[in-house]
Amino acid sequence: xGTEMExxxxxxxxxxxxxxxxxxxxxxxxxxxxxxxxxxxRAGNCGKGAPVTVAMAxxxxxxxxxxxxxxxxxxxxxxxxDL
Amino acid sequence: xxxxxxxxxxxxxxxxWWAVWLGLVMFAAGLVSLGGIDLVGWMxxxxxxxxxxxxxxxxxxxxxxxxxxAALVMTYAIFTGLTCAGARSMGLDVGRFxxxxxxxxxxxxAAWIIGHxxxxxxxxxxxxxxxxxxxLSLGGGASYxxxxxxxxxxxxxxxxxxxxxxxxxxxxxFIKTAIVYLGIKVGLMTMKAAGFAFELALAGAxxxxxxxxxxxxxxxAAARRLFRLPRDWSAVLSSGISIxxxxxxxxxxxxxxxxxxxxxxxxxxxxxxxxxxxxxxxxFYTAVAPDQPIVNGAAMGMTVKTDGADAAAGAILDExxxxxxxxGGTNWEEGWILTASIMTKLWIDMxxxxxxxxxxxxxxxxxxxxxxxxxxxxxxxxxxxxxxxLGYVLCWFTYTGIAVFWPDLIDAAKxxxxxxxxxxxxxxxxxxxxxxxxxTDFSKLRGMGRLALLYGxxxxxxxxxxxxxxxxxxxxGMVPPLxxx
Numbered sequence: 001x002g003t004e005m006e007x008x009x010x011x012x013x014x015x016x017x018x019x020x021x022x023x024x025x026x027x028x029x030x031x032x033x034x035x036x037x038x039x040x041x042r043a044g045n046c047g048k049g050a051p052v053t054v055a056m057a058x059x060x061x062x063x064x065x066x067x068x069x070x071x072x073x074x075x076x077x078x079x080x081x082d083l
Numbered sequence: 084x085x086x087x088x089x090x091x092x093x094x095x096x097x098x099x100w101w102a103v104w105l106g107l108v109m110f111a112a113g114l115v116s117l118g119g120i121d122l123v124g125w126m127x128x129x130x131x132x133x134x135x136x137x138x139x140x141x142x143x144x145x146x147x148x149x150x151x152x153a154a155l156v157m158t159y160a161i162f163t164g165l166t167c168a169g170a171r172s173m174g175l176d177v178g179r180f181x182x183x184x185x186x187x188x189x190x191x192x193a194a195w196i197i198g199h200x201x202x203x204x205x206x207x208x209x210x211x212x213x214x215x216x217x218x219l220s221l222g223g224g225a226s227y228x229x230x231x232x233x234x235x236x237x238x239x240x241x242x243x244x245x246x247x248x249x250x251x252x253x254x255x256x257f258i259k260t261a262i263v264y265l266g267i268k269v270g271l272m273t274m275k276a277a278g279f280a281f282e283l284a285l286a287g288a289x290x291x292x293x294x295x296x297x298x299x300x301x302x303x304a305a306a307r308r309l310f311r312l313p314r315d316w317s318a319v320l321s322s323g324i325s326i327x328x329x330x331x332x333x334x335x336x337x338x339x340x341x342x343x344x345x346x347x348x349x350x351x352x353x354x355x356x357x358x359x360x361x362x363x364x365x366x367f368y369t370a371v372a373p374d375q376p377i378v379n380g381a382a383m384g385m386t387v388k389t390d391g392a393d394a395a396a397g398a399i400l401d402e403x404x405x406x407x408x409x410x411g412g413t414n415w416e417e418g419w420i421l422t423a424s425i426m427t428k429l430w431i432d433m434x435x436x437x438x439x440x441x442x443x444x445x446x447x448x449x450x451x452x453x454x455x456x457x458x459x460x461x462x463x464x465x466x467x468x469x470x471x472x473l474g475y476v477l478c479w480f481t482y483t484g485i486a487v488f489w490p491d492l493i494d495a496a497k498x499x500x501x502x503x504x505x506x507x508x509x510x511x512x513x514x515x516x517x518x519x520x521x522x523t524d525f526s527k528l529r530g531m532g533r534l535a536l537l538y539g540x541x542x543x544x545x546x547x548x549x550x551x552x553x554x555x556x557x558x559x560g561m562v563p564p565l566x567x568x
Binding site (some may be wrong): 058062064065073074075078 | 330
């Protein structure tokens with residue numbers, strides 16, 4: 001059994017940003033971001049060698065207010081890290 | 084934060100779900116008339132007038148002794164309470180919303196009343212009744228056009244006022260609520276012409292399928308090969324132009340994991356172009372194809388992006404086409420042309436989740452293949468499904484069910500349904516017109532360069548003509564039932 005955790009995902013205009021309970025990381029691409037998340041998980045000794053699945057839910061508040069009436073969902077992603 | 088993790092996400096804080104709640108509150112109140120109690124008859128409505136004192140009337144016979152202006156105050160109070168509850172639940176600034184809503188309400192009703200002045204609205208065969216010798220015979224279209232003009236003037240020439248109104252200017256919320264109310268009207272219409280209603284729905288589904296298969300690939304290929312746009316920009320723009328506007332651009336951007344700024348830029352373009360389509364197409368279709376009402380309506384549904392602009396264009400088309408036909412002595416029932424436009428659009432809306440899911444699979448597993456790639460959840464389809472369609476279908480099928488299983492109750496059902504599907508729906512349409520104008524700023528086209536050019540070309544060369552051909556293929560020969568009095 002691996003570990004599961006949740007993070008919010010956003011974009012600050014230039015970089016993707018993932019925020020968890022105890023850390024926030026960013027990357028220019030989603031692949032860069034995933035590498036940063038993996039590093040942060042390793043640094044926190046998360047999962048203790050077991051796979052960690054991170055559920056990233058996009059925070060729709062990143063969109064301008066006027067656009068939120070058209071949709072309320074961007075995307076979610078589940079990424080499994082073998083630490 | 085606004086994040087979707089469970090299937091119930093958004094039920095309390097999204098405009099989409101709040102359109103369902105606002106719609107169903109009045110739907111339920113209207114249904115009470117089955118028990119002989121009219122809970123919605125207090126609603127004020129306009130009628131064609133020559134004396135301003137007679138411009139507003141009360142909807143329900145039970146409320147016949149009410150002062151019409153008191154009914155208007157009651158209308159304001161009830162809808163203010165409901166929309167403010169929604170605004171609060173959605174995390175809007177309720178104080179700002181209330182002020183903006185109140186101004187929008189006043190503008191809306193002023194435009195609605197002025198637009199029903201007999202010289203503007205009365206059809207030729209009613210001129211004698213109103214004691215007039217000339218007129219524009221625009222029907223309810225005059226009010227819609229007036230509301231749009233006022234909204235556009237505010238949005239483009241009185242920008243501080245537009246900013247003041249922005250918290251309450253929610254055209255998508257208003258139009259989705261109106262579409263839920265329209266479900267009641269479609270239910271009532273189905274009582275009278277069930278075969279035609281279902282033929283319309285089926286033809287709309289077929290037309291939508293063809294449109295998806297044609298529009299998107301053509302526009303994507305043009306964006307990539309002629310305009311040399313990157314894949315992500317091309318995909319988001321293609322969905323925005325081809326499918327359902329802003330919501331499609333957002334859905335596609337999310338599906339392919341594009342930077343949000345791409346969806347934002349494309350959406351700004353869509354809103355402006357949708358307004359241009361709304362201004363041009365109803366008059367154009369009425370002028371060039373006055374004998375193809377349902378084809379025109381369906382073509383509108385496939386061509387005009389965003390639900391608000393499409394419904395608004397359909398409503399104007401409905402009024403203009405019927406006014407034009409009445410000049411030749413043909414009186415079509417109100418609402419069928421509008422329904423053709425919206426039904427096609429709803430099919431398009433419903434499949435955006437599936438389309439985005441397919442795009443997500445293509446992007447994850449073919450375009451951006453990488454080891455340890457994230458998975459694409461089926462739940463994405465549900466998150467992107469337009470929830471207001473549930474309210475629309477519930478209303479439609481409920482009234483159709485009453486007609487089929489309890490025909491004795493039809494007259495009682497019509498008492499409440501009549502108010503919700505007509506004056507309430509029209510008021511939400513009017514609010515949509517004003518709000519859409521307020522948030523449309525044509526100056527945003529500046530600096531869009533290649534994107535704006537591609538959008539314009541795709542619209543004129545691909546979307547509009549192909550949509551019209553597809554609409555003609557599936558709907559030609561269909562005309563609304565005639566008014567029987």
